[in-house]
Amino acid sequence: MRQTWSSSFVIGLEGQEMARSWIGEKVRDAVEEVHAYVEEIIRNRKKKMDESQENCGEDLLSRLILAGCDEEVIRDMIINFIMAGRDTTSAAMTWLFWLLSCHPVIEQELLKEIQRNDKRLSDYESLEGLKLLKASLCESMRLYPPVAWDSKHAMVDDMLPDGTLVQAGDRVTYFPYGMGRMEALWGKDCIEFRPSRWFIEPSHQGGSLKKVSPYKFPVFQAGPRICLGRDMAFIQMKYVVASILRQFEIKPIRSEKPIFVPLLTAHMAGGLKVLIKKRDHSI
Numbered sequence: 001m002r003q004t005w006s007s008s009f010v011i012g013l014e015g016q017e018m019a020r021s022w023i024g025e026k027v028r029d030a031v032e033e034v035h036a037y038v039e040e041i042i043r044n045r046k047k048k049m050d051e052s053q054e055n056c057g058e059d060l061l062s063r064l065i066l067a068g069c070d071e072e073v074i075r076d077m078i079i080n081f082i083m084a085g086r087d088t089t090s091a092a093m094t095w096l097f098w099l100l101s102c103h104p105v106i107e108q109e110l111l112k113e114i115q116r117n118d119k120r121l122s123d124y125e126s127l128e129g130l131k132l133l134k135a136s137l138c139e140s141m142r143l144y145p146p147v148a149w150d151s152k153h154a155m156v157d158d159m160l161p162d163g164t165l166v167q168a169g170d171r172v173t174y175f176p177y178g179m180g181r182m183e184a185l186w187g188k189d190c191i192e193f194r195p196s197r198w199f200i201e202p203s204h205q206g207g208s209l210k211k212v213s214p215y216k217f218p219v220f221q222a223g224p225r226i227c228l229g230r231d232m233a234f235i236q237m238k239y240v241v242a243s244i245l246r247q248f249e250i251k252p253i254r255s256e257k258p259i260f261v262p263l264l265t266a267h268m269a270g271g272l273k274v275l276i277k278k279r280d281h282s283i
């Protein structure tokens with residue numbers, strides 16, 4: 001029995017080695033493909049900038065090129081922006097649109113807030129003024145975090161603050177999805193979508209937002225490796241959600257509760273299929 005176990009273990013190791021080198025090759029090919037794709041975007045933008053000065057210089061890519069950044073640095077930044085910032089923000093907004101369709105009173109309050117700030121939606125201060133929208137995004141991500149869990153491997157032996165020993169090589173996982181639904185952290189109504197919990201005065205939705213510790217709400221991670229794009233993510237999401245909500249009514253086609261799929265970036269199974277109608281009096 002022992003013999004069988006150890007020989008199958010040896011075969012297992014060889015198999016693992018082969019699998020690792022096969023995966024390594026696949027990953028290398030995939031990285032090359034992604035690099036080539038982004039390098040082409042940069043080349044095309046440079047060409048456009050050389051050919052004409054029109055409409056160039058305002059967007060981030062043009063600014064990075066104009067600043068004289070190294071092409072490899074620009075490439076890696078663009079990949080970071082696309083990989084870290086695209087699926088995460090889109091997942092957060094998808095869940096928010098669904099939650100708002102289930103909470104029409106909150107949607108109406110949001111519309112009023114957007115109306116109050118409508119004139120200058122594209123300026124930074126007006127977006128800062130959309131506090132109920134920020135609270136709604138936080139509340140949506142508390143219940144449906146775009147990164148549902150995340151792991152780190154210890155490089156050396158260590159100890160967690162509660163005395164738990166972590167040995168070199170151990171994996172430690174934190175779980176924003178679970179933490180967002182803990183009664184001990186969020187109270188008896190932890191499962192409810194209630195953006196007002198993010199305001200200093202309970203149930204008052206026009207006041208100041210609470211400063212919530214990232215260790216309680218680790219949706220963007222916490223500590224030295226906290227998400228570098230957090231503020232940018234809020235600006236983008238507020239701008240997109242406000243621009244859509246002020247003009248369109250969004251009604252999901254299906255009435256069943258969507259399914260949360262917690263992959264690398266969590267998403268809604270099958271996406272959110274909706275009917276879109278122009279608002280009668282678009283604000």
Ligand code: HEM
Binds near residue numbers: 089150221232
């Ligand atoms: C709702 C949107 C977002 C969520 C929930 C989110 C979440 C996270 C999380 C959990 C991490 C830590 C990953 C880890 O340590 O393994 C992270 C890292 C990072 N995020 Fe975001 N992110 C969002 C949007 C963005 C955007 C828009 C950008 C850039 C434009 C961005 C750029 C980054 C970068 C560069 C890191 C790596 C930071 C480091 O390792 O030092 N993220 N993000």
